[in-house]
Amino acid sequence: MSDLPLPPGSTLGVLGGGQLGRMISQAASRLGFDVVILDPEADSPAGRVSAAQIVAGYDDPDALTRLGRLCDVVTFEFENVPAASIERLAEAGALVAPGPTALRVAQDRVDEKTFLNAVGATTVDFAVVDTLSDLDEAVAVIGLPALLKTRREGYDGKGQVWIRDAAETAAAFEAISGRPAILEAAAAFTRELSVIAARDRDGAVAVYPLGENRHANGVLKITLAPAEVSAAGQARAHEIAEAILDGLDYVGVLGVELFELADGTLLVNEIAPRVHNTGHWTQDGCVCDQFEQHVRAVVGWPLGPTAAHARVEMTNLLGDEVEAWRDLASDPAVRLHLYGKAEARPGRKMAHVNRVLGSA
Amino acid sequence: MSDLPLPPGSTLGVLGGGQLGRMISQAASRLGFDVVILDPEADSPAGRVSAAQIVAGYDDPDALTRLGRLCDVVTFEFENVPAASIERLAEAGALVAPGPTALRVAQDRVDEKTFLNAVGATTVDFAVVDTLSDLDEAVAVIGLPALLKTRREGYDGKGQVWIRDAAETAAAFEAISGRPAILEAAAAFTRELSVIAARDRDGAVAVYPLGENRHANGVLKITLAPAEVSAAGQARAHEIAEAILDGLDYVGVLGVELFELADGTLLVNEIAPRVHNTGHWTQDGCVCDQFEQHVRAVVGWPLGPTAAHARVEMTNLLGDEVEAWRDLASDPAVRLHLYGKAEARPGRKMAHVNRVLGSA
Numbered sequence: 001m002s003d004l005p006l007p008p009g010s011t012l013g014v015l016g017g018g019q020l021g022r023m024i025s026q027a028a029s030r031l032g033f034d035v036v037i038l039d040p041e042a043d044s045p046a047g048r049v050s051a052a053q054i055v056a057g058y059d060d061p062d063a064l065t066r067l068g069r070l071c072d073v074v075t076f077e078f079e080n081v082p083a084a085s086i087e088r089l090a091e092a093g094a095l096v097a098p099g100p101t102a103l104r105v106a107q108d109r110v111d112e113k114t115f116l117n118a119v120g121a122t123t124v125d126f127a128v129v130d131t132l133s134d135l136d137e138a139v140a141v142i143g144l145p146a147l148l149k150t151r152r153e154g155y156d157g158k159g160q161v162w163i164r165d166a167a168e169t170a171a172a173f174e175a176i177s178g179r180p181a182i183l184e185a186a187a188a189f190t191r192e193l194s195v196i197a198a199r200d201r202d203g204a205v206a207v208y209p210l211g212e213n214r215h216a217n218g219v220l221k222i223t224l225a226p227a228e229v230s231a232a233g234q235a236r237a238h239e240i241a242e243a244i245l246d247g248l249d250y251v252g253v254l255g256v257e258l259f260e261l262a263d264g265t266l267l268v269n270e271i272a273p274r275v276h277n278t279g280h281w282t283q284d285g286c287v288c289d290q291f292e293q294h295v296r297a298v299v300g301w302p303l304g305p306t307a308a309h310a311r312v313e314m315t316n317l318l319g320d321e322v323e324a325w326r327d328l329a330s331d332p333a334v335r336l337h338l339y340g341k342a343e344a345r346p347g348r349k350m351a352h353v354n355r356v357l358g359s360a
Numbered sequence: 361m362s363d364l365p366l367p368p369g370s371t372l373g374v375l376g377g378g379q380l381g382r383m384i385s386q387a388a389s390r391l392g393f394d395v396v397i398l399d400p401e402a403d404s405p406a407g408r409v410s411a412a413q414i415v416a417g418y419d420d421p422d423a424l425t426r427l428g429r430l431c432d433v434v435t436f437e438f439e440n441v442p443a444a445s446i447e448r449l450a451e452a453g454a455l456v457a458p459g460p461t462a463l464r465v466a467q468d469r470v471d472e473k474t475f476l477n478a479v480g481a482t483t484v485d486f487a488v489v490d491t492l493s494d495l496d497e498a499v500a501v502i503g504l505p506a507l508l509k510t511r512r513e514g515y516d517g518k519g520q521v522w523i524r525d526a527a528e529t530a531a532a533f534e535a536i537s538g539r540p541a542i543l544e545a546a547a548a549f550t551r552e553l554s555v556i557a558a559r560d561r562d563g564a565v566a567v568y569p570l571g572e573n574r575h576a577n578g579v580l581k582i583t584l585a586p587a588e589v590s591a592a593g594q595a596r597a598h599e600i601a602e603a604i605l606d607g608l609d610y611v612g613v614l615g616v617e618l619f620e621l622a623d624g625t626l627l628v629n630e631i632a633p634r635v636h637n638t639g640h641w642t643q644d645g646c647v648c649d650q651f652e653q654h655v656r657a658v659v660g661w662p663l664g665p666t667a668a669h670a671r672v673e674m675t676n677l678l679g680d681e682v683e684a685w686r687d688l689a690s691d692p693a694v695r696l697h698l699y700g701k702a703e704a705r706p707g708r709k710m711a712h713v714n715r716v717l718g719s720a
Binding site for chain 2: 043
C-alpha cells in the first residue's frame with residue numbers, strides 16, 4: 001500500500017473506459033497522475049487518453065491482479081462492479097475508492113432506499129417484491145400509480161415499468177421477467193434536482209450547488225446549474241448529501257438525484273457512487289470540477305473548492321445529435337466535450353456541451 | 361488529404377511530447393480527436409495522455425511517413441522542426457499547420473526580425489554578425505549594452521550573451537562559439553508583455569488579452585493576465601499580432617513577446633509559432649484556452665472566444681519547486697497543472713499553477 005496523499009507520478013486505475021472514465025483520466029493527468037484503464041472494449045474512449053488500457057472483463061481475475069499491481073489506487077466509472085473484483089484489487093495491493101459498502105448499497109434498490117431512510121434521507125414509500133402476490137400486496141399498500149423496478153441493474157429507464165391500474169400487475173411483473181424487484185410510490189414532484197458531493201479520506205465533505213435536471217425518454221437531457229433553490233433547500237440538500245457520504249464512510253464523488261415536492265421537501269430518488277452526468281456542468285462552472293474532485297478524494301488530496309463562478313446549461317448530445325458540433329463549434333458561449341466514440345448509435349451518449357449563461 | 365473542417369474522430373499528430381504537446385493533446389481529446397505523438401523519448405508526458413506515441417527522432421523519415429499516414433493533420437509543440445520533416449509529413453498525406461514559412465522565419469533570429477519590421481511590427485535595432493569584425497562594427501553602430509545571440513536555436517536565455525563593454529566582443533563571440541549571430545540593441549523596456557493570438561484557415565484572427573510576464577534567470581516565472589494595459593496598448597498589440605499572422609499566412613496559435621517602453625511603445629522581442637508558456641493562464645481565464653484554440657485552427661474549425669472571464673496569475677514550477685503541490689493542493693484559488701515528468705531536474709518546467717484572482 002502506498003502512503004497518502006499520493007504524489008503526482010502515482011498511478012490511478014479506473015474500471016470502465018467510457019466517457020466518465022475518460023474525463024476522470026483527463027482530470028487525473030492534469031494533476032500529474034498516470035492512468036490505467038480496465039475495459040473489455042479495446043481502444044475505449046478512456047483508454048485512448050490514458051497511459052495504458054488492460055483489455056479484459058471487469059471480473060477477470062488476472063486482469064484485476066495486473067491492474068492492482070500497476071496502480072496505487074483504483075476507482076470506477078460505474079456502480080455495478082462485482083464485489084469480488086474489489087477484493088482482488090485490494091489483494092493485489094491497490095487502494096480502492098469508493099469502498100465496497102457504497103457499491104453494495106448502490107447495487108440494490110431495496111438496500112439503497114433502506115440505507116437512505118436510515119440516515120434521514122427520505123425517499124418515496126417502497127415495498128420489496130419477490131413474487132406476484134408480493135406485488136399485489138404492495139400495490140394495495142402503496143397505491144397507484146407506482147413504479148416497479150428490478151432491485152439490481154437497470155439505468156436510464158431500463159428495467160422498470162409503471163403500473164397505473166391494479167389489473168396491470170401480472171403484465172408488469174412479467175415485463176421485468178419476475179426478477180427480485182421493488183415497488184416505488186410515485187413522487188408528486190415539481191422538479192428533479194441533483195447534488196454532487198465529495199468526501200475525502202479524512203471525512204471532510206464538499207458539496208456543489210444543486211443542478212436542475214430535465215430528462216427525455218428516461219435519459220438526462222439538460223442540467224441547469226446552479227439551480228434556483230432557496231437557501232433552505234440548498235442547506236437541506238447539503239445535509240442529505242453529508243448524511244449519505246458519512247453513512248457510507250465514502251471516499252470520492254457521489255451523485256444524489258432528488259425530487260423536489262411542491263412544498264419544497266426533497267426526497268432522494270437514487271444515488272450513484274461515482275461522478276455523475278448531472279455534474280458535468282462543473283467542468284465549466286467551477287475551478288475544481290467533479291472529475292478533479294473525485295481524483296483528489298481517491299488519491300488522498302484535500303478536496304477542491306465547489307463554488308460556481310458561472311451559470312451553466314449542460315446538454316447531452318445523444319446518437320446523431322453529436323453532428324451538431326458543426327454549429328456548436330461557432331457558438332462562443334458553448335464549450336464542447338466529445339467522448340471520442342466512433343459509432344453514434346441511437347440514444348448513445350456521444351458528447352455534452354456546457355453553455356455558459358453568465359457569472360454565478 | 362482530408363476535407364475541412366475535420367470531424368471529431370479524426371487524428372491529430374503532434375511533433376514533440378513535452379508539456380505543450382500534452383496540453384494540446386488534452387484539448388484535442390476534449391473535442392473528440394485522437395492524438396498521436398512523435399517524440400524520441402518513450403512514455404513522454406504527451407504520449408501518456410494520447411492514443412499512441414511513435415518513439416523516433418523528429419527527422420526520422422520512416423517515422424514521419426508513418427505519422428503522416430496515421431494523421432489527418434500534424435502540428436508541433438516547438439519551432440525547431442526540420443523543414444524536411446514537414447515536407448515528409450505532407451508527402452505522407454497529412455495537412456501540416458502552422459506551415460513552413462512560419463517555421464523558417466521563427467528559426468532564424470535575423471529572418472524573424474527582418475520579417476517583423478517588414479510587416480510593421482517594430483523590433484529593437486539589430487545587425488547580422490558572421491565574424492568578429494562584423495561584431496565590432498555592429499557594436500559601433502548599435503551601441504552598448506547589446507545582446508549577442510546565435511541566429512538559430514537557443515531559448516530560455518541559452519545561446520546568448522550580453523556585451524556591456526567594447527573590450528568584451530571577442531569573449532562574447534567565443535562564448536557563442538563563433539556561430540552565425542545577431543547583435544540586438546538593449547531595449548529600455550519597463551515591462552515584458554505578451555500576446556497570444558490565433559488565425560484560422562479562413563484567415564480570421566482572434567487575440568487574447570495581453571499578459572504581463574516576469575522572468576527569472578532568463579526563464580518565465582509569472583504571467584499576470586489580463587495585464588493592465590490601456591485600450592490603445594491592447595489595440596496596438598492586436599494590430600501587431602494580426603500583421604504577423606497575416607504576414608506568415610499562419611494557421612494556429614502564435615505567441616508574441618513584447619517589450620513595453622516608458623512611452624507605451626510596443627516592440628516585438630520574439631515570436632513563437634506555437635502555443636506559448638505565457639498563454640497558460642487562458643486555461644483558467646477563458647472559455648476557450650490557447651490549446652483548444654490551436655486545435656480548432658489546425659483542424660479547420662472556427663476559432664473560439666478569447667475574452668477573459670477571470671484574472672489569473674500563472675506561475676511556473678521549476679525543478680523541485682513542484683514539491684509545492686502539497687501546499688498548493690489545499691489552496692482553493694489555485695488550479696494545478698502538472699506535466700507528468702518523472703525527474704525534477706533543476707530548472708526543468710515541471711508544472712504551472714493558475715491562481716484565479718477574481719472576475720475579469
